[in-house]
Amino acid sequence: MYISILPWGFMPMLSAVNVDQFLEVLIMNSGFVIISILFFWKTVQQTRKNNQLLISLLNDQIPHNKESIFNNNCYRYKLTAREIEVASLVCKGLRYKEVADQLYISERTVTKHSQNIFLKVGVTTKFELVKALELMNPQNFPLSS
Numbered sequence: 065m066y067i068s069i070l071p072w073g074f075m076p077m078l079s080a081v082n083v084d085q086f087l088e089v090l091i092m093n094s095g096f097v098i099i100s101i102l103f104f105w106k107t108v109q110q111t112r113k114n115n116q117l118l119i120s121l122l123n124d125q126i127p128h129n130k131e132s133i134f135n136n137n138c139y140r141y142k143l144t145a146r147e148i149e150v151a152s153l154v155c156k157g158l159r160y161k162e163v164a165d166q167l168y169i170s171e172r173t174v175t176k177h178s179q180n181i182f183l184k185v186g187v188t189t190k191f192e193l194v195k196a197l198e199l200m201n202p203q204n205f206p207l208s209s
Contacts, residue, residue, distance in 0.1 A: 069095060070095070071092055071094050071095040072092065072095055072199075074091065075092065078091065089164070093143050130198060133198060134152070134155070134198055135148075135199045136196055137150065137196065137198075138197065141181075141184045141185050141197075142184060143181060143184060143185075143195075144165075146177060147177050147180060148161050148175040148183050149167060149173055150163055150167070150178060151193065151197060152183065153166060153167070154178060154181075154190060154193065154194075155193065155194045155197055155198060160178065162174055162175045181193065185197065
């Protein structure tokens with residue numbers, strides 16, 4: 065960085081010696097060129113470092129099957145054990161009555177659990193729920209150091 069400021073340090077000397085204006089401009093603008101090169105070099109290095117960090121985080125944290133994606137998303141949304149059971153059956157396409165029969169609870173209880181799940185996940189339809197719980201979102205894995 066200090067090297068890029070060096071040409072401006074020679075400005076008074078160049079003026080005193082009456083150097084040709086073209087040579088003076090060339091020397092003075094070399095500082096801008098040096099600063100630009102340093103900036104781009106630093107930006108490229110930082111981008112490479114961030115990409116390597118992203119790749120390592122994704123390799124460590126991305127589940128490789130649909131069940132672990134579902135479980136990680138349920139954990140992320142802080143669903144209870146019963147809500148996970150209900151969500152799992154709802155995501156399989158069962159109706160609330162069928163979910164109630166399988167879990168030996170009332171249909172009203174399934175509806176209440178579903179409402180809680182929808183609120184926690186932040187969705188309004190079953191389709192959005194399936195999408196949020198069974199698909200991988202980049203938001204699930206934020207970069208943090």
